[in-house]
Amino acid sequence: MSDTAQRGELPLTFRHATEADIPVLTELVESAYRGEASRAGWTTEADLLDGRRTDPEGVAAVVRDPKSIMLVVERDGAVIACCQLEHRGQEAYFGMFAVSPRLQGGGVGRAVLAEAERTVRAEWGAKQMQMQVIRQREDLIAWYERRGYTRTGELSPFPYGDERFGIPQRTDLAFELLVKPLSE
DSSP states (O other): OOHHHHTTOOOEEEEEOOGGGHHHHHHHHHHHHSHHHHTTSSOOOTTTEESOSOOHHHHHHHHHOTTEEEEEEEETTEEEEEEEEEEETTEEEEEEEEEOGGGTTSSHHHHHHHHHHHHHHHHHOOSEEEEEEETTOHHHHHHHHTTTOEEEEEEEEOOTTOGGGOEESSSOOEEEEEEEEOOO
């Protein structure tokens, strides 16, 4: 019996986002990373960044991009998680990952990541998943490492001055590239 069945939870369903999903996905991503609501979960960036994590235009750009998939995760008809998948040749990029703060720590994130990896292998033949994580997020990086991702040491500067990415609360933020080979 699966963990989900043992806990009496309904199964997760996965689908590609549509234009109609943009408002709920924007709200979900915001709730997982910014503001007081995000503190209910462990993925909050509220101590590192103020402001917005995304906006409807940012979510819409992913939904409309023919080289991207915005994966929507539902349980009992309610949107509870999402992630962005971007086709980059032999690699796929994983981003805009959000799980409802009240459901974090219960296995939803692991299931979403596994489905994302399966999806990019099946739909694009991707050989590697890549992502960028704020390097100061040691707890989050450790979570990804437990799922087979490796720190590359390759850093990208945080886009200071561009409030679309948030308002930094410190001056040393940078993104680190994490990678994972995807087996057949």
